[in-house]
Amino acid sequence: MGIPFTFKGIVNILFFFTITVPISLTAQYTDVINSNRPGLSVSAYAVGKNVVQAELGLFYEQRDHSILNTQSDQWGTDISLRYGLFFESLELNYEGTFQDQDVLFENFDTKAKRRDFSRNRLGLKFLVYDPFKNPERNKPNLYSWRANHKFQLKNLLPAISIYGGANFVLGDNPYYPGEATVSPRVMIATQSRLTPRFVLITNLGYDRIGTDFPEFSYLISLSHAFRNPKWSFFLEHQGIESDRYTDFLLRSGIAHLLKEDLQVDMNLGVNFKNTPSRVFLSIGGSYRFDFHKDTLVPIEDQNADENGGAIRKNTMKKQKKKRKNGSGAEDIDLGPSKKQLRKLKKAKKKQKKDKDEIEF
Numbered sequence: 001m002g003i004p005f006t007f008k009g010i011v012n013i014l015f016f017f018t019i020t021v022p023i024s025l026t027a028q029y030t031d032v033i034n035s036n037r038p039g040l041s042v043s044a045y046a047v048g049k050n051v052v053q054a055e056l057g058l059f060y061e062q063r064d065h066s067i068l069n070t071q072s073d074q075w076g077t078d079i080s081l082r083y084g085l086f087f088e089s090l091e092l093n094y095e096g097t098f099q100d101q102d103v104l105f106e107n108f109d110t111k112a113k114r115r116d117f118s119r120n121r122l123g124l125k126f127l128v129y130d131p132f133k134n135p136e137r138n139k140p141n142l143y144s145w146r147a148n149h150k151f152q153l154k155n156l157l158p159a160i161s162i163y164g165g166a167n168f169v170l171g172d173n174p175y176y177p178g179e180a181t182v183s184p185r186v187m188i189a190t191q192s193r194l195t196p197r198f199v200l201i202t203n204l205g206y207d208r209i210g211t212d213f214p215e216f217s218y219l220i221s222l223s224h225a226f227r228n229p230k231w232s233f234f235l236e237h238q239g240i241e242s243d244r245y246t247d248f249l250l251r252s253g254i255a256h257l258l259k260e261d262l263q264v265d266m267n268l269g270v271n272f273k274n275t276p277s278r279v280f281l282s283i284g285g286s287y288r289f290d291f292h293k294d295t296l297v298p299i300e301d302q303n304a305d306e307n308g309g310a311i312r313k314n315t316m317k318k319q320k321k322k323r324k325n326g327s328g329a330e331d332i333d334l335g336p337s338k339k340q341l342r343k344l345k346k347a348k349k350k351q352k353k354d355k356d357e358i359e360f
Contacts, residue, residue, distance in 0.1 A: 031260060035286035036080060038253040038265035039236040041201045041221035044159040044191035046091035046127055048084045050291040055080040057265075057284025059099075065276040072103040072276075076118075078284065084292070089127035093165070096120050114174040121185060123165020130159045132193070158190035158200075167208055184209040197225045208242075215242035230257040234267075248272045253282075261288040 036042050037055050047053045061074040076099030083092045097119035103112045167183045169176045187205035194200055203219040223234040236251040253267025264285040271278040 032257065033261050033263055033286060033288045035255070035263050035265075037263070037284055037286050038255050038267040038282070039219075039221050039234055039251055040238065041203050041219040041236055042125070042163070042187070042189045043201060044127060044161040044189045045130075046084055046089055046125060046161070047082045047288070048290075048292045049086070049088050050293065051082075051084040052289040052291070053082040053286065055082070055284070055286040057282045059280060059282035061278060061280035063276045063278050064274070066274040068275075069106045070103055070276075071106065072101055074099050074101045076100060078119075078282070085124070089161075091125045092122075093125055093163075094122050116173045116175060117170070118175050120170070121165055121167045123163055123185060125161050125163045125189070127159065127161045131157045132159070155194050156192055158192040158202075161189045163187035163189060163205075179208070179211055179213075183207075183211050199223045213242050213244040215240065215244075217241070231255075236269075247278075249278070261290060262286070 030045075030048070033053070034043060034045055034047060035053070035055055037057065055078075057078040059074075059076055059078060063072045063074060064070065076097060079094075079096045079098075081094045084090070085092045096117060098117050099115070101114040103114065104110075105112070163186065165185045167185055169179050169181055169183075173179070185205065185207045186209070187203055190202045192200045199222070201219070201221040201223075203217075205215075205217045207215040207217060217238065217240045219236060219238050221234055221236040223232055225232045232255050234251075234253060234255070238249040238251070240247050240249075249269055249271045251267050251269035253265060255263055255265040257263050262285065264283075266281075266283045268281045269279075
């Protein structure tokens with residue numbers, strides 16, 4: 001009997017998929033900006049050691065509730081600050097959403113205003129497994145373009161990172177009344193390169209742990225690069241479940257790479273219910289301050305097998321030219337030389353003389 005298509009069913013599938021993958025410590029730095037925008041999903045990869053990255057956006061949302069009979073307009077800004085800390089696979093990440101909301105209560109013909117952080121958290125993300133660090137797995141097929149670009153089952157094997165952090169509710173926040181100032185948050189992020197143009201990202205999170213309203217969530221995001229790789233398209237599904245709020249949302253949008261360290265984007269989305277109904281639009285961009293420097297590995301610590309074998313003693317010493325004994329035709333049988341013929345004649349004469357001698 002299969003798992004039904006419910007929130008808990010999807011969570012169980014994602015959890016099983018992530019824990020069945022082996023773990024090893026690796027990382028990956030890219031020469032081009034690696035942004036989590038335009039969606040809300042988080043990449044499995046860190047930005048790289050000593051890289052500072054800012055991802056910002058402006059959004060508008062219309063939210064109406066059919067039972068409470070309310071209408072609201074929200075304006076706000078999203079910000080994410082990422083820093084590659086200590087080594088390639090570790091990232092320090094701050095995420096914040098500050099919004100201004102006007103709510104109209106139609107039953108009472110009154111308005112209310114809410115203004116504060118709906119998201120304010122700090123955490124660490126660590127890449128624990130990267131399948132693309134295996135050179136054998138990533139050798140191209142030199143005889144088939146199709147073999148290198150088609151989907152293969154092994155491409156489902158994802159890079160995996162783990163996240164641990166905390167939410168902060170400062171002051172009298174109207175979005176989280178009575179909630180603790182600090183609450184833990186954990187997450188697993190996976191990333192699979194299905195083909196050179198398709199990337200699948202999943203996030204499985206448990207938020208506001210220990211509060212009266214803990215929250216489970218998941219994100220599934222599929223992105224596609226066009227023939228011009230500076231343009232990409234994404235489709236994202238998000239599920240949220242808690243005693244305070246449960247919903248399923250769908251987002252879609254595009255991103256454009258202006259240069260190696262700068263990307264701009266736009267996305268829009270909706271949900272699937274009317275308590276409340278939500279329609280939202282966001283535009284933004286990402287910029288990277290790249291202070292990354294490759295770590296130099298001493299030659300004695302390098303793996304000789306990856307560099308054409310071990311370096312032998314006196315390899316760089318100038319070799320003496322060997323004298324050739326032949327005339328350049330050593331592989332051709334030209335028969336005995338005159339000198340060799342004279343020797344042969346002498347040997348035959350000696351043999352004949354020995355036979356003619358009388359033995360006593």
